[in-house]
Amino acid sequence: MISKADVVVIGSGGLGAATAYYLAKRGGLTVALLDKHDIGSQTSPRAAGMVSCVRKGDLMITLMKDACRKIESFTEETEQPLDWVHSGSLKIARRPQDADVIAADLQRGKRMGLDVEEISPGAACHLNPFLKPAGVVAALRIGDDRYFDPAQVAVGFARGAQTKGAILLPRTNVTEIIIEAGKVTAVQTTGGQIRTPVVVDAAGAWTRQVAEASDISVPLVPTRQQLIVTEPLEGARSDLPMVRIMDAAVYIRPCQGGFLWGVYEEGPRFFDMKVLGPAFDVKDMPLDVEVLWRAAEEVKAQLLFLQTAKTREFRGGIPTMTADGHHILGPAPAVKGFFFASGCNVAGLSISPTFGEALAAWILNGQPPIDLSPMSPARFSNKNWSEEQLQRDAAWQYRHFYGAV
Template identity: 40%
Template sequence: MLTEADAVVIGAGALGLSAGYHLAKLGRRVAILDQFAPGSQTSPRAAGLFKLIQGDQARTRLAQLSIRTVTHFEAETGVSLPVTRSGSLMVARTPEHADLIYTEAQRSGGWGVALEMVDGGEARRLAPFLQPDGIRAACHTPADLYIEEPSSLLHAYLQAAELRGATMVPHTRVIGIRLQNGAVSGVVTSQGEIGTPVVIDAAGAWARRVGELATATVPVMPVRHQLLITEPIEGVEAEQAIVRLIDTAVYVRPARRGLMLGGFEADPLPFDVACQREDFSMDGVPLDSSVLRRLGATVEGNIPALRGAPVQEHRGGLFTMTPDGQLIVGPHPDIRGFWIATGCNGSGFSLSPGVGQVLAEWVVEGRPSIDLASCAPARFRAQSFDDQQLRAAGVWQYAHYYEPAAGRLTNL
């Protein structure tokens, strides 16, 4: 195993692989470490949705950059990456949610997102599996897209990073972080030590634990999220639009000629990996199909093809929720050389191209090309969170995804 690197990335999920690729592209000798196989934990379980309507300007910029990156991936890296440019529909069935869509569409339009309000007939033309009865507002975002099999993005990053000279170190757990005079000097792993002045904590559901190795507080709470994919359904085609029914926090997209359904239950399961055995992996997250059955029942009137459709796959993993629903990206304010890329609150897969690029610029050039002040780890400097507070905040953020009262639309 190598003994020195300019930067060590802990975690080879979407965020770590993207950061590692971009650091290597900027000329850094990078090692990307993972305790398991690369790209094997939460990221390959994602729905693969990319979405331009975000809750604020920083995330909108990241989403714009991310969509540009995945649609130009082969030209930039030489590695092919299939994406499906389906566009998406954000749909409201209550007056409050319709108001929320109008507000968000106006704000996002102001940040350069191309979108249009459409009527029920047009919504059905874009997504023929959608029955528009009772729809009060629908916003079409033509540039939204999805990646059919999320693992293809991870394989593409991996290949692109290795082509740029990054070193992948799989099946190697980081068990310590060396500090000298308040600065990072290396990592201790299950296979030996690597000296480095820069560590990036991209450890997903384990990010808080990895932070503790460097005496850093990384306030994230993992919360379970699940989806299902049906067997093929007649008439469903890949290019039909992604549909989000925001009053019930459910998303549906074409998948493998059937439909994918996922959503946000009001009573989610927080799942702190710190309470699990050391060898815990995402395979150990308990799945509960009754959650998806309940969510499915809330949209079957508008998407009748879901009723009784046989399920081909049911999968789930852990979101990393933060107390304020924002990403945690940037340098730790007190530990020099300790950087964080986590806290995606459910949008880490789609924002990973932008987050990885901007973080790498920040590390190498001293500043990011997108202002990420709202995501900076320093905002939590004066706060401490016990397990119970983090759990309560994570559950609240998850359960209020598309919440008129909270006045925002976020993530998926």
């Protein structure tokens, strides 16, 4: 155990590991990356690994374009493997009101320089024959989208950080951030105290626990996300475009000769990490496969193969949702030296390279490279959500990630 560091990053998922990497890359800093479990072992490797470039606002599209470039250069940058496929995707509307959303997505995407095109249902099914045209009223082809192996990102960034001098401390539980006169001075762990002026709370599902141990409030909700990886299927290819069905919030992508698929359900299950206890590991999260079978039934006219495809793997993670659907990135307004990298809103792993670099610059230079105020924790300063309202709004953001009306 070390006794001091220039920066302590708590949580070695995609956001935390990427931040540690870009801090260590700068050189001359002692960076410690802590995790209460093994490095990169919790929600990040259980994610879908899908990159969605057409987002609801210009800022997120700009950030996702940068994340795509960083995914392409990941191995060159970190000297760690990352398997990714530039497959493109198909965004599918089954209702007229969602077709209007696709029309707006098309205009926004074109304005932002994305490779987007509205195509006929028949053309969409030609691009991915596992998609059937029944009930499809509009389809958007997004050529920029891609997918990657989620198990490689956090571990890759962490190992890359280590090669640049960062200190990895797995199975090191943080019990408190020591704050004196409004400034971070140390991190108390089960292995001892580490003196530091800067801490990054990137603890994923445990973000609130880490912050609240030092009387810092952050409104986010740990939320169950489940997915299935099927056995290989005849005709399934790695270059088939991903499919997202808007109103059902169901997604599929090629995976290991079959497909990976999941759903952002209407009534997601939320977790209080304090209730789950200090020994809880995400791999032990209670799962409910009936959620996915109901979703498969809902989209059987478009994705009939989900009814019969055999399951190779059924897994789940615990992403964190916010009430407004934006990530939480940047300094806590009331405590100098305390930064957040959380509120992934089921899209944290894909954007982690860009957020990691931006937060490292924010820490080192005192400001982010671009205006990230929509993600700033300061936006919560004058708002007091009840837990009930927070969960209600977070559930809506979860279900409507694809922009369905």
